[in-house]
Amino acid sequence: MLLEQKKKNRFLFLNCLYESSNGDTGAMFDMWEVGKELKLNSDETSQIVDYLIGEHLIESRALGGIIGLTHWGIKEVEQAIENPSKPTEHFLPLNIINIGTMTNSTLQQGTTNSTINFNYNTQTAVDIEKIVSQLNDIKDSLNLSNELQSELLSEIQTIEIQKKSSKPKSIIITESLKSIRTILESVAGNAMTPVIIDQISKLIGQ
The missing domain is CATH 1.20.58 (Methane Monooxygenase Hydroxylase; Chain G, domain 1)
Incomplete structure (x- = not known):
C-alpha cells in the first residue's frame, strides 16, 4: 500500500471515531468493528491502531481491542476540519483526503465482540x-x-x-x-x- 493511502486510512479511522462519538473522549469502540466499517483487513486495522496509539491520538481502554479518542486526537480532527486546505501534524489536507461523512455508519459506541x-x-x-x-x-x-x-x-x-x-x-x-x-x-x-x-x-x- 502506498504511503499516501496509509495516511488517508489513518485519518479515516480517527475521523470515524470522532464522528461516531461526536468528539467524546468517554466513548469506547471495538477497533475491529471500526476496521470492518472502513473495509480494512485485520493487518491494516492493527497497523493503524498501533500508529494512532503511538502518536497519542487514541488510547487502549480494555482488552480485546477496545479503544477511545484522546484529547489530542479530537484536536487533530477538528484542526483538519477547520483548515481543510492545510495539513495537520499527522495528516494530509482534507481536500486531498476527501473523507466524506459517516452519516450512514452502522458503528455503535461501546461495542465488543459485536455486542451492542x-x-x-x-x-x-x-x-x-x-x-x-x-x-x-x-x-x-x-x-x-x-x-x-x-x-x-x-x-x-x-x-x-x-x-x-x-x-x-x-x-x-x-x-x-x-x-x-x-x-x-x-x-x-x-x-x-x-x-x-x-x-x-x-x-x-x-
Whole structure:
C-alpha cells in the first residue's frame, strides 16, 4: 500500500471515531468493528491502531481491542476540519483526503465482540442499582468457591465504581454484568439467582 493511502486510512479511522462519538473522549469502540466499517483487513486495522496509539491520538481502554479518542486526537480532527486546505501534524489536507461523512455508519459506541451495550441513563441506573442491591443481599449465601466469591465481589465493586463516575462506561458495566450472570448460573438452590439473571439479561439485551 502506498504511503499516501496509509495516511488517508489513518485519518479515516480517527475521523470515524470522532464522528461516531461526536468528539467524546468517554466513548469506547471495538477497533475491529471500526476496521470492518472502513473495509480494512485485520493487518491494516492493527497497523493503524498501533500508529494512532503511538502518536497519542487514541488510547487502549480494555482488552480485546477496545479503544477511545484522546484529547489530542479530537484536536487533530477538528484542526483538519477547520483548515481543510492545510495539513495537520499527522495528516494530509482534507481536500486531498476527501473523507466524506459517516452519516450512514452502522458503528455503535461501546461495542465488543459485536455486542451492542445498553445506554446508561436514569432508568438503567435505577435497574443497575436494584441488581447491585439484590446481589449484596445474597452474596454471602451463595456457597461459592473462594475464587468465584472473590470474582463476584470484584465485579460488583467495578459496577459501583462506574456508577459513581461522572461518565459511567456502559461497556465496562456490561462486561461485569455478564461475568456476574455466568457466576450466578453456576449456583443452585437460591431463589433469587434466576430473578437476577433474568434482570441482567433484559438489561444488556442478550
